[in-house]
Amino acid sequence: MIEPDASRLDPALQADIEALRGQTAETRRATVADMEAILHQPFPVLDHGFVRVVDYMGDDGAVVQAARVSYGRGTRRVHEDRGLIRYLMRHRHTTPFEMCEIKFHVKLPIFVARQWIRHRTANVNEYSARYSVLDREFYIPAPEHLAAQSSDNRQGRGAVLSGSEAADVLDILRGDAMRCYASYERMLAEDDDDRQGLARELARMNLTLNTYTQWYWKVDLHNLMHFLSLRADHHAQYEIRVYAEIMLDLMARWVPIIHEAFQDYRMGGLHLSRGALGVVRRCLDGERVTQADSGLSPREWRELWAALERPAPDAAD
Amino acid sequence: MIEPDASRLDPALQADIEALRGQTAETRRATVADMEAILHQPFPVLDHGFVRVVDYMGDDGAVVQAARVSYGRGTRRVHEDRGLIRYLMRHRHTTPFEMCEIKFHVKLPIFVARQWIRHRTANVNEYSARYSVLDREFYIPAPEHLAAQSSDNRQGRGAVLSGSEAADVLDILRGDAMRCYASYERMLAEDDDDRQGLARELARMNLTLNTYTQWYWKVDLHNLMHFLSLRADHHAQYEIRVYAEIMLDLMARWVPIIHEAFQDYRMGGLHLSRGALGVVRRCLDGERVTQADSGLSPREWRELWAALERPAPDAAD
Amino acid sequence: MIEPDASRLDPALQADIEALRGQTAETRRATVADMEAILHQPFPVLDHGFVRVVDYMGDDGAVVQAARVSYGRGTRRVHEDRGLIRYLMRHRHTTPFEMCEIKFHVKLPIFVARQWIRHRTANVNEYSARYSVLDREFYIPAPEHLAAQSSDNRQGRGAVLSGSEAADVLDILRGDAMRCYASYERMLAEDDDDRQGLARELARMNLTLNTYTQWYWKVDLHNLMHFLSLRADHHAQYEIRVYAEIMLDLMARWVPIIHEAFQDYRMGGLHLSRGALGVVRRCLDGERVTQADSGLSPREWRELWAALERPAPDAAD
Amino acid sequence: MIEPDASRLDPALQADIEALRGQTAETRRATVADMEAILHQPFPVLDHGFVRVVDYMGDDGAVVQAARVSYGRGTRRVHEDRGLIRYLMRHRHTTPFEMCEIKFHVKLPIFVARQWIRHRTANVNEYSARYSVLDREFYIPAPEHLAAQSSDNRQGRGAVLSGSEAADVLDILRGDAMRCYASYERMLAEDDDDRQGLARELARMNLTLNTYTQWYWKVDLHNLMHFLSLRADHHAQYEIRVYAEIMLDLMARWVPIIHEAFQDYRMGGLHLSRGALGVVRRCLDGERVTQADSGLSPREWRELWAALERPAPDAAD
Known part of the structure; x- marks a missing residue:
């Protein structure tokens, strides 16, 4: 299993997270020990990104409870519950899986955010570049992910670029992103004389699409699984797939029985025409x-x- | 404030709820003491219905946290948080309010469920009359709610019916519902000989629309407020309004600052054309x-x- | 192919439909001759229900056009268009199929409407029983559809009921529906003296769930296919499946290439776990x-x- | 009223549009002459953008028809229809307005697309930069829209920049966008030797956020009005507001009675807290x-x- 790692955050944010983790309370709600263990902690993705679970609602039993519209928590007979969950997954009874909800805090490049946001059945609050100044952080691929255009798939990748071509590309990406960011800062700058500084909502248009943004993303378990089935798939672009893979791992901690059924009946299966x-x-x-x-x-x-x-x-x- | 009351549940269900309430765990999630106090407990509505909060995610601070896309919980400076919440409500910045979620268990007459389900932005699991047999419980209005057709509003109520007319109506409602339910049971019945019993998915069509059903209903706070603004309004039919009023009261316990802003800027205001x-x-x-x-x-x-x-x-x- | 048949409508409605069909106009929009041929006409379903196509937007070419974000209509090279449509269907690129839209007018029993409305990604306007009085029309199954409860599937049907048991059931269904409807009319009635008549929004609760209602239902093609894949499936209850089957037939007239791809890659396929x-x-x-x-x-x-x-x-x- | 103008499109696209406009067919669907007159034609927005209506479903009468769940078209008594539409708008009966649908083809800067896409209740197909190469077109504001950051509104604009500061900003925006685009082309380039060319899905990350993209955007009238009420408002960023204003004008041609009611009861009104x-x-x-x-x-x-x-x-x- 992957492990959280806060070391790439600056010390003030690390302290915020530690403070949050220190606050506990008693609750009568369904609680999952494996989620409590990693709550709030960042899991690194790409060069500057991360995924954090900020909150969750429900567990394996909550799906059973809703499917039965029952009064109890529905975890007494684990064997029967597992059978019901697998039955629901197999027969695509999707509404009970909507009864669990999870909230992530994600840091990701803007071009990844543009793919991600196409999943409309989620709640999103993105960091506002009208309101605030974005950080100087860009995604620069690792050399082993610098792939050529695929020759047989118009929207895929082919072989890894050669050393010199890769070095050239990395120079370009770094240079352009930094130059654009420097221009962004320069346009925003006011001074004591008559320089007013361009409005943030305008200046942001000069940033490149590999600039990092961040958001809170909240989704129910059914729609999370739909997202994962598309984005943890090998057809997905590498840069979004790495987020999906970590979220799939987090799902296994949260709702292990549902995760197993999802692997058995959805991810690991095959649709025959x-x-x-x-x-x-x-x-x-x-x-x-x-x-x-x-x-x-x-x-x-x-x-x-x-x-x-x-x-x-x-x-x- | 209204109080929970489990006395109309049968003793086995009361015991289930007591058992649930006895199970507590420590959590690092945002927790609201006033919600923990009433979690799982039924609030009576109409003659046989109820509303229970089964789970919740987030609190006033969660909205602030998402609006700021911040790392912390956002409850340190209560005064500033309140100002931000009221600003968001006033300017209809709705997405931060989607970051809280609540799950209800509701028992309600089918004709009320038919109005309620028109709110599409929620998750629902209803008790299945294909799978199970519905209970013998019907909504019979209290005499003071037996209103005549309004003469000036084609979809409203006028004066309360007179005593004899009301008595007549109550006799009809009770008699027809009980006769239909008795027929339902008779059609379902198998015996040792050749009587097989009609399929449940067919037999249910004989029930009247005042028969009670139940469901789990989960919704985010923004969509809950939209539901309440329509259904706790005096234009709403009485039989759904009483549910909305209780949910509005529960919302005040859950997110008191947001509830106050909702009353100030939405419910208590006026739209001028x-x-x-x-x-x-x-x-x-x-x-x-x-x-x-x-x-x-x-x-x-x-x-x-x-x-x-x-x-x-x-x-x- | 099934044929429209207006004979079960009363003559005034038949005349309305004929008048509508007589009004034509020139348009620059994508137009499908096979849809124009049946536009507005009712296709009978069950004993009193129907499905009518009231409007449509787009055709096979509109999906191609959107997938290519092109300026033209995308019907010039039929062979390439078919290939693209089949590629999109096979690889579950669903958004281009959302670019077609269809609007139906449907008359259906309330218990069927209750299943149907669970598909939330559609637009609906239902006949209001708060505002108007429902017609005296109930669904009474044909004897060959009066099935017993399945013994091995808790939400399915088994063998057809025997003649005497069936006759008994039919008597019950007819008798209870008619008695409840008569009570409904009686409760609504006003007279010259002091009888005011019960409000329509209350009186309706006395109707049985096999009473017919009607609605306008508008949906995009992607969500229509999702609906059809669930409701034209043999697991679906017979009374909703017959609606889905007619709509599948109407889809074949509307977007024949997409319909073929849908049959090949979705309906006629098999998901292996x-x-x-x-x-x-x-x-x-x-x-x-x-x-x-x-x-x-x-x-x-x-x-x-x-x-x-x-x-x-x-x-x- | 604004007028269409295709002159900024290249001649091949102008010819495509002319060819489309030349194709007409007879239809029994609701048709609006004022929409037919401008169908497919581009309305210029900003320096390189446009809005085109590609298809539409329904008219003023379609809303009336759905509200009444009637068989006819609902345009016989214009006076009554207008009264009903205004009643529906005033009392926020929103579902009948979902019965009309419109499809736009829009060309817009990426940073505007990022705001726009937050409206989730629409169907979208965006030009894919994984699959195709984006054009060399960037938004460069006109000098009179180069505003300073507002001093009293953290997400607004203040005074227009002075001449020299504006000139400086325009140089930066043009220079950075062109340099990034040149790098994009250079990274994509293959040659006969060993240079393979970077995958399109990666190269695009080097583009700036003012690069133009385009999409098909389809929405029902209720959700269009919601979009317009937020984006044609003076709080909206200028660069999205100009799109909304043109769409509001197009709405007036399409559904003039609804447009008038929308202005009277929504856009032109005031909500009092x-x-x-x-x-x-x-x-x-x-x-x-x-x-x-x-x-x-x-x-x-x-x-x-x-x-x-x-x-x-x-x-x-």
């Missing part, structure tokens, strides 16, 4: 199917066998 | 405005002075 | 898997082979 | 109220009289 299902049936009957008579396009055919982790029956020996 | 604003301006200038030269329709004119709690300037002496 | 995927892989390797060593529960094992439409390998010969 | 209402009542009674005994803060007191467009009674003569 009507055509792919036909191919699988014929193969199970012992037939030797080829792409040509499969009814699938060459691309779908390749994707099917890749997903099955088996060579296509018509692959060259 | 462009025309009504023109009238008010002219009156402030000392002009004697009449309906005829106000630009308002007679109905809007009446409504304006009723809302201002002043006689219209052209009212007969 | 992680465990089921493991079983399929082993079977493709030629291994003889049994339930006992499959890692699946007996129920999941049965469901997997039923979905594959193959006998389980360990089934008795 | 509980305290402000108390002040107004006392003034109407002829009392001379001062800030000190008003119960309002100095700021609220100032804002009240500014909104009433009257000097405060205790203002110095």
Whole structure:
């Protein structure tokens, strides 16, 4: 399991978090010890980002309780509860999973925030660059993540860039971000004479998209799982996937039984199209199917066998 | 303040709730003592309904914290926090209020549930009459709430019915609900011979709309306030308004500063239309405005002075 | 293909619809001839219900246009457009499908409306029983749909009821609905003397859940497909499934390429869980898997082979 | 009224739009001649942006039709329809206004897009910078919009910058945007040797926030009005307000009766807080109220009289 690490925060913020963690109270609400252990603590992501759990509502039992519309907490018969949770997940009864809620504080580059915000079923408060000045922090990829444009996937990455090309790119990214930030500060500056300083809401337009922003993001468990199923997937851009992977890990601490069911029935599964299902049936009957008579396009055919982790029956020996 | 009262629950449920209330844990989350005091306890509504708070996330400080996207809890300087909350409410900055969440367990007549569910921005798990058998409980209005159709408002109530007419109505409501419920039970019944019993998902169609159902209803504070502004309003049907009024009282225990701002800037205020604003301006200038030269329709004119709690300037002496 | 049939509407409404259909105008908007052909016309459902398409926005090309954020209509190269649509469906790029919108007028029993309204991502205007008086129309199932409670599925149907039991049920349903409706009318009645008539918002509570209501329901194509994938599925209750099936047919007229992709990649496919995927892989390797060593529960094992439409390998010969 | 102007589009796009406008078809749907007249045509905004209406569903009558759940189009008695629309607007019956839908194609700077996207109840397809290369177009404010930071409003603008300071800012904005764009192109470039070109999804992070993007944005009329009430307001940032003002003008062409009611009951009105209402009542009674005994803060007191467009009674003569 990943571990929290506050060392990249400045000492004043570390102290704030320690102070918060020192405040405890008694509650009659559903409480999860593994969440209390990491509450408020930052988990580092990318070069300057982090994810912190700031609050949570409910646990595995809360889903059971809502599904049964029952009075009790619904954790007495763990075996039955697990069965019900797995049944709900398998049959896509999604509303009980909306009964848990989690609130994150996230620091992330603006271009990642732009992808993330497309998930509309969440509550968001972003740091306002109309109201405040953004910090001088930019995302600069590690060299091993500096990938070329994929040649066969218009929205994907190919091989890692060579050393000299990578060095060139890193110089550009660093140089442009720093120059733009310096201009931002210069435009904002007032002085004692007649220089007034440009309005913050205007000056921000000069920042580059790798500048870090931060927000509070609150979501129910059903919509969190939907987000994770898209963003912890290998099709997702690396820079958002690393956030999703940490949130998936945090979900395992929060609602371990639901997390297991989610892995079994959603993340670790495979959706077969009507055509792919036909191919699988014929193969199970012992037939030797080829792409040509499969009814699938060459691309779908390749994707099917890749997903099955088996060579296509018509692959060259 | 209203008080919880579990006496209308059967003893087994009372015991469940007592057991729940006996389970406490330490937490690092924002905690509100006044909510802990009433957590899980039912507040009676109508003749068989209730509202219970089952869980909550956040407090007054959580809204401040999100608005500032800050690391701390935001309760150190109470005076400043209150000012910020009132500023947010006044200027309709709604997203920070989405950072608090509350979960209710509600028992309510089906015709009330049908109005309530129109508020789409909430999470709901309703007791399933496909899966389970509904209880024999119907809403029968108290005689003082048996109102006639309003003659001037097509969707409102007029005077209370007379004694004999009221008695007649009560007899009908009770008799029909009980007969339909008896038929429901009879259709569901299996026996040792060949009688199989009708499917629950079909039998339920014979129940009347005053039959009680129940659900878990979870909502963020912004959407709760929107619900309350519509349903605790005097235009709302009495049978849903009584639920809203209790929830408004519960909101005051949960987030007292936000509740005060909500009363000051939303519930207790008045929206003037462009025309009504023109009238008010002219009156402030000392002009004697009449309906005829106000630009308002007679109905809007009446409504304006009723809302201002002043006689219209052209009212007969 | 199903055909519209207005014969169950009263003549005045038929005339309204004919008048509407007679009004045409020229438009520069995307237009679908097959939709124009049936626009406004009612398609009968159950004994008194119907579905009518009242308006629509967009066509197959509108999805392509939005996916490309292009200036043109995107119907020039039909072959490429079809490929893009199928790519979007296969990879769950859902936002382009939100760019089409459809508006239905639906008449349906209240207990069906209660299931339907749970789909929150739609716009709804329901006939108001606070404002108006509901018609005397109830859903009474055809004898072949009077099913017993399923013995192995707590929320499903089993065998059809026997003739005498069915006759008994039909008598009950008809009798109770009619008696309750008669009481409803009686409570509403005013007379010249002192009888005022109960408020409509109260009297309605005496109606049974099989009373018909009606609404305008407007939804984007993505959310329509989500609705159809759940409600045209064989797990859905028969009384809502028949509505979904007609809407699926209407979707085929509206956006035929998207409909085909939807059938191929969503409706006609199969989601394999992680465990089921493991079983399929082993079977493709030629291994003889049994339930006992499959890692699946007996129920999941049965469901997997039923979905594959193959006998389980360990089934008795 | 504002007029469309395609002159800033390149000739190929102008031709696409002309071709689209040349395609007409007959329809039985509600059609608005004033919308047909401008359909597809771009209305210029800022220096490189635009708004185009790409499609629409419904008209004034569609709202009436849905509110009545009627079979006809609801435009027979224009006077009654207008009264109903104004009643619905006045009493915040919002669901009928959700029955109209409009689809825009918008070109806008990224920092404006980031504000805009916070309105979650809309459908969006944005031009993908993972998939395609963004154009070399940046927003550079006109000198008269280069405002200083407001000294009394932390998120507002003050006076216009002086000539030399403005010139300095314009040089910075232009220079940084062009340099970052040149770097973007350089990082993307492949060559015949070993230079592969950085993945588009990474290279885009080097662009500045004033780079233009574009999207299809589809919304129902109720949510459009909510958007307009916030973004056509004088508190909104100038760069988003100019978009909202054009959309408000387009709304007037589309649904003129609703637009009028919206101006009368929402945009042109004033919400009085509980305290402000108390002040107004006392003034109407002829009392001379001062800030000190008003119960309002100095700021609220100032804002009240500014909104009433009257000097405060205790203002110095």
